[in-house]
Amino acid sequence: MKRRTDLTFKHDLTRGRYGWLRLTPAYSLKMVQRYLSASQQQLLDPFAGTGTTPLYAAYQGLEATALEINPFLVWFIKVKTAIYDEHVVDELRAVGKMIVSRFDDNSLQPVAPPPISNIERWWPESALRFLRSVKGGIEEYRQEATSNEVLDLLYVCFCRILIEISNAAFNHQSISFADDRQLHLFDERSRYKTLFLRDIEFVAASALENPVTVPRIIQGDARNVASHVQAKMDLVITSPPYPNRMSYIRELRPYMYWLGYLDKAREAGELDWQAIGGTWGIATSRLSEWTQSKASGYYPEYFQEILDRIRDSSNKHGAKMANYVARYFEDIWQHFNSLVTVLHTGASVHYVVGNSTFYGVLLPVERLYKEIMELTGFSATAIEVVRKRNSKKELYEFTVSGKYL
Numbered sequence: 001m002k003r004r005t006d007l008t009f010k011h012d013l014t015r016g017r018y019g020w021l022r023l024t025p026a027y028s029l030k031m032v033q034r035y036l037s038a039s040q041q042q043l044l045d046p047f048a049g050t051g052t053t054p055l056y057a058a059y060q061g062l063e064a065t066a067l068e069i070n071p072f073l074v075w076f077i078k079v080k081t082a083i084y085d086e087h088v089v090d091e092l093r094a095v096g097k098m099i100v101s102r103f104d105d106n107s108l109q110p111v112a113p114p115p116i117s118n119i120e121r122w123w124p125e126s127a128l129r130f131l132r133s134v135k136g137g138i139e140e141y142r143q144e145a146t147s148n149e150v151l152d153l154l155y156v157c158f159c160r161i162l163i164e165i166s167n168a169a170f171n172h173q174s175i176s177f178a179d180d181r182q183l184h185l186f187d188e189r190s191r192y193k194t195l196f197l198r199d200i201e202f203v204a205a206s207a208l209e210n211p212v213t214v215p216r217i218i219q220g221d222a223r224n225v226a227s228h229v230q231a232k233m234d235l236v237i238t239s240p241p242y243p244n245r246m247s248y249i250r251e252l253r254p255y256m257y258w259l260g261y262l263d264k265a266r267e268a269g270e271l272d273w274q275a276i277g278g279t280w281g282i283a284t285s286r287l288s289e290w291t292q293s294k295a296s297g298y299y300p301e302y303f304q305e306i307l308d309r310i311r312d313s314s315n316k317h318g319a320k321m322a323n324y325v326a327r328y329f330e331d332i333w334q335h336f337n338s339l340v341t342v343l344h345t346g347a348s349v350h351y352v353v354g355n356s357t358f359y360g361v362l363l364p365v366e367r368l369y370k371e372i373m374e375l376t377g378f379s380a381t382a383i384e385v386v387r388k389r390n391s392k393k394e395l396y397e398f399t400v401s402g403k404y405l
Ligand SMILES: C[S@@+](CC[C@H](N)C(=O)[O-])C[C@H]1O[C@@H](n2cnc3c(N)ncnc32)[C@H](O)[C@@H]1O
Pocket: 023, 025, 026, 027, 028, 046, 047, 048, 049, 050, 051, 052, 053, 067, 068, 069, 070, 073, 220, 221, 222, 223, 238, 239, 240, 241, 242, 248, 274, 275, 276, 277
């Protein structure tokens, strides 16, 4: 079994709109392609993330609905799947150049830094100054902007640059002029400008690659799909959070702070507590108090034994982690119970999920999904091993599929 990075976010990084922002747990458009059939269908992605599914569907001219709980991602999917005309893109290029030349003149009014704790760990001082100035330029443009579309695209470019020049940058190539501080600073400034202009061009060019249809993007909770989705669906392609302690807030928080979706550390924990599988901040301490409810979940004997082994493991967080896993599957149970009320008979569903381990105890995530599907009305359920995940030999990604009958 191979790693198949072509099925991960890596494949999409250079592919136009798909690559606008990186999200490590995102899948690639090839995963959607794999399960989408040619006939016209009502497609739903209840855990839309960065919107790979709705974007792909929109390029094929299909009707798609995307549900996502994170307000920043909801905004981002809308921007990523919108239709732009040439005037908008021309203006984006012009405003981008104007901001860069005003940065050279020192005539931009920098905004205050966002309230991220230990901000200096994220950005070196020169990068922070650049970002504050560029954001100041965008805010100034906002005052007289006639088009929200240009603003939205500028914010996407801003999100790209803020990660590229952060200390958390992926594949960051640092240029070192250690013994000449002035030259170092000068060079960093021009590197930031070059990268920002490159981002503007990347986003501008792909903004012109318009989809055929515009998907419906809804901010909502997949545990209660029925309260957000009225039409009946006949295909679901999705990747829910995995029960592996990975918090989306962790990766998204720099964007969310800079764009005003978060302004207190506590809010990040609150948002993550609402998301399935969240463990950030306050979400972790709440897990200690949480109690499982057999009435609102699926607890076969083997699963209960797994929970007991996690709880009893010698690790001091064992009890909390057992609650984490139990709560995760109660949420997934609720999700499927609600999902079936918005499906046509004969609808196909495909869930891309990863398994995980807790203190050496393997959690058979794919098996639990398959059984939950069967109990909520799906037939012809199947587990396909899609790829190997990382160096831990027991970790895989699966697609669990079924037909609603
Ligand atoms: C694995 S990611 C999806 C990635 C997506 N396939 C992509 O290509 O970008 C799972 C998503 O589910 C979202 N999510 C978590 N809990 C949710 C809930 N209760 N309702 C809706 N979305 C939720 C997370 O915010 C995250 O964006």
